[in-house]
Structure formats: structure tokens, C-alpha cells
Amino acid sequence: MRFKLNTLIGxxxxxxxxxxxxxxxxxxxxxxxxPAVAVAAxxxxxxxxxxxxxxxxxxVVLATGGTIxxxxxxxxxxxxxAAAKVPVDKLLAGLPELGSVARVSGEQVFQIASESFTxxxxxxxxxxxxxxxxxxxVDGIVVTHGTDTLEETGxxxxxxxxxxxxxxxxxxxRPGTALSADGALNLFDAVSVAASKDAMSxxxxxxxxxxxxxxxxxxxxxxxxxEAFKSQWGPLGMVVEGKNYWFRAPVKRxxxxxxxxxxxxxxxxxxxxxxxxxxxxxxxxxxxGQSGVKAIVHAGTGNGSVPNRIVPELQKLxxxxxxxxxxxxxxxxxxxxxxEQPDDKYDxxxxxxxxxxxxxxxxxxxxxxxxxxxELQRIFWDY
Ligand code: DAS
Numbered sequence: 191m192r193f194k195l196n197t198l199i200g201x202x203x204x205x206x207x208x209x210x211x212x213x214x215x216x217x218x219x220x221x222x223x224x225p226a227v228a229v230a231a232x233x234x235x236x237x238x239x240x241x242x243x244x245x246x247x248x249x250v251v252l253a254t255g256g257t258i259x260x261x262x263x264x265x266x267x268x269x270x271x272a273a274a275k276v277p278v279d280k281l282l283a284g285l286p287e288l289g290s291v292a293r294v295s296g297e298q299v300f301q302i303a304s305e306s307f308t309x310x311x312x313x314x315x316x317x318x319x320x321x322x323x324x325x326x327x328v329d330g331i332v333v334t335h336g337t338d339t340l341e342e343t344g345x346x347x348x349x350x351x352x353x354x355x356x357x358x359x360x361x362x363x364r365p366g367t368a369l370s371a372d373g374a375l376n377l378f379d380a381v382s383v384a385a386s387k388d389a390m391s392x393x394x395x396x397x398x399x400x401x402x403x404x405x406x407x408x409x410x411x412x413x414x415x416x417e418a419f420k421s422q423w424g425p426l427g428m429v430v431e432g433k434n435y436w437f438r439a440p441v442k443r444x445x446x447x448x449x450x451x452x453x454x455x456x457x458x459x460x461x462x463x464x465x466x467x468x469x470x471x472x473x474x475x476x477x478x479g480q481s482g483v484k485a486i487v488h489a490g491t492g493n494g495s496v497p498n499r500i501v502p503e504l505q506k507l508x509x510x511x512x513x514x515x516x517x518x519x520x521x522x523x524x525x526x527x528x529x530e531q532p533d534d535k536y537d538x539x540x541x542x543x544x545x546x547x548x549x550x551x552x553x554x555x556x557x558x559x560x561x562x563x564x565e566l567q568r569i570f571w572d573y
Pocket of ligand 1: 255256257258273302303304305335336337338339361362363
């Protein structure tokens with residue numbers, strides 16, 4: 191693993207040399223031409239803008255695994271690699287530039303690929319984030335995470351962690367061992383944003399590909415490019431060389447503004463998703479109904495449409511007290527109440543613009559406090 195890390199550092203040093211930013215090594219000055227003009231002597235005292243480390247904000251990096259901790263057999267392997275291999279101390283050691291933006295400490299919460307996350311993983315992580323956010327000596331928190339379910343974990347933290355401090359989710363689409371790996375800059379950006387006062391009270395954020403997204407809106411919409419995360423409502427801003435450029439702020443309830451609190455959640459009720467398509471049979475819905483689900487999120491076609499042969503199956507479950515939430519398999523737009531489906535008549539809830547996987551989490555958190563469908567609908571408008 192150290193060899194891989196050396197490659198990583200080697201690659202970043204090479205990049206610096208090529209860009210002309212690094213101080214030339216002995217052999218390179220021997221061949222370098224004499225400068226045409228005298229170079230001003232280096233200032234005797236560090237410029238006022240360089241803060242000594244002790245005064246820099248303290249950011250805690252909670253590592254959970256994923257590609258950002260991945261390793262491939264060669265630098266040419268940008269898509270073939272093992273996720274969740276590099277421990278947090280090596281991730282941080284490979285990025286000494288972090289010391290220019292924050293005092294960073296790291297914790298290894300999990301070491302897993304995020305497609306394998308469970309509700310228990312979400313609860314454990316949220317509890318640790320909440321504990322750290324309460325500590326006066328912690329100014330911001332970064333969570334390194336696999337990209338597959340990063341949007342789900344980020345949305346869950348957005349709903350249940352009561353803090354105004356920056357919480358920033360970050361992942362990568364290529365392992366750190368690959369050519370043009372994206373993880374190092376994504377992580378630098380995440381720590382830089384988490385150390386920023388102007389990132390406070392904006393909810394849980396996601397820094398990927400130079401953009402600052404809100405965990406509520408963003409989704410992994412491309413499964414093999416570094417520009418993978420997008421939101422139909424756009425990013426909140428960009429982070430460039432450690433500076434944040436904001437263009438909008440969230441309007442939906444989140445974090446300290448949320449009525450939900452991880453400190454009061456011991457478990458998440460079972461809420462599952464059924465995916466709709468032409469010819470879909472009622473099998474999955476019937477099986478879930480028998481499994482004791484508290485709610486079903488229906489990932490409908492178009493504006494959350496439900497096939498006529500499936501409506502009676504959902505009505506049966508609603509009559510047994512199971513909440514029915516209409517979402518859509520279409521990634522953009524939002525589901526309109528009482529449009530093609532009489533939600534008032536069926537006593538169903540619409541997920542608004544939340545995709546099925548986020549609707550599942552909001553329903554689970556909400557059902558820990560209420561089973562009233564009108565209250566559920568209010569919650570889907572507010573979050
Ligand atoms: N398997 C993916 C995950 O852990 C790898 C990644 O893209 O991070 O989410």
C-alpha cells in the first residue's frame with residue numbers, strides 16, 4: 191500500500207513540476223537557463239495571509255471506504271480497482287496540502303463500498319457526526335464515502351444532524367492510484383469547504399468535480415465519469431483553489447432547522463422501493479406487503495404513474511395501514527399531487543422532487559414520528 195501511496199505522491203510531484211509550481215530540484219536547476227531579470231529576494235517574514243497551523247480551523251475527516259479509498263493494479267486502471275482499501279491515515283498523509291487550509295484529524299468509521307451500506311451504518315455514522323458537531327474544538331466535518339450511495343447518506347445526515355457547522359460529503363470516481371485521479375482534489379476541496387465559515391448553515395454539502403452541491407438535491411447521474419454528480423436545481427457554487435464561490439442557498443429544511451434528530455432515533459422503520467415498468471407484475475408489492483413494510487415508495491414511470499393493475503394492490507396495502515409514496519423513476523422534474531393519480535381519493539403521498547432512494551429515507555425518518563398521511567405530505571413539501 192505504501193508503494194501505491196508513493197506513486198500517488200510521485201504523480202502529484204510530477205504534476206507540480208510540469209506546471210512549474212514546484213521548487214526545482216538540484217538536477218533541474220543545473221540545466222535551467224539564468225532568469226532574464228533578478229528575482230526579488232524572498233520576504234524575510236511569511237506574508238500575513240499565511241496563518242500558522244494553530245489558528246486554522248479543525249476539520250475531522252470520517253472515512254467510510256469507497257473509491258476514494260480505492261486502489262488499482264496500475265495507473266492505467268481508472269475503472270478497474272478495489273474500493274475501500276486505503277485507510278484514512280494514508281489518505282491524509284498523501285495530501286500534505288490539507289495543512290494549508292485546516293488542522294485535520296481522521297477517523298476510520300467503516301471501510302466498505304457504499305452499495306453495501308445498511309440502515310445501521312447510517313445510524314452509526316450520523317451518531318458520530320452529531321457527537322463531533324457538538325464538540326467546541328471541531329469546526330467542520332468531512333465524510334469520505336463511496337459514490338454509489340453518497341447521496342443517500344448525505345441526505346440522511348441533512349435530515350437528522352442538528353448543527354450549523356459545515357458537513358461535507360466527498361468521494362471519487364477514480365482510485366487514487368489512477369492517472370488523473372479525482373479523489374485528491376475532491377478531498378482537498380471538501381476539507382477547504384468544511385473549514386469555511388461561509389459554508390455554515392447551508393445543510394450537508396457535497397464537493398465533487400470542483401462543484402459544491404447540496405446533499406438534498408444532488409444525485410449520481412453518470413456511473414463512469416468524474417463529472418458524475420448533478421442536481422436539476424444546480425450546484426450551490428464552486429470551490430476553486432480553496433476559495434468558495436456561492437451562487438444560491440438551500441430553501442428546504444435541514445440540519446439545525448430540521449424537526450428530526452438522530453439523538454431521538456434508535457431505529458429506522460422498514461420502507462422499501464418498487465420500480466415500475468411496462469408489464470410489471472404485482473409480485474414485489476405483494477411480497478413486501480407480507481414482509482411488514484411501513485411504507486412503499488413506488489418509483490413510477492413519467493409523473494409517478496401507477497399501472498391500472500397495480501393500483502388495487504397499493505390500495506389494499508394502504509387499507510392495512512401501509513403508507514404509499516409516489517416517486518418517479520424519471521431523474522428530473524417532480525411528482526404532482528392529484529395529476530394522473532387521485533392521491534386525495536387513495537390517501538397517497540407524493541415524493542415531490544425527491545428520487546425514490548431519498549424518498550425512502552425521508553419516509554423512514556418521518557414514520558419514526560408520525561403515521562398520518564397528511565403530516566407525511568407536509569414533511570415531503572418541507573424537506
Ligand atoms: N462501489 C462504489 C462505492 O463504494 C465505488 C465508488 O464509486 O465509490 O460507492
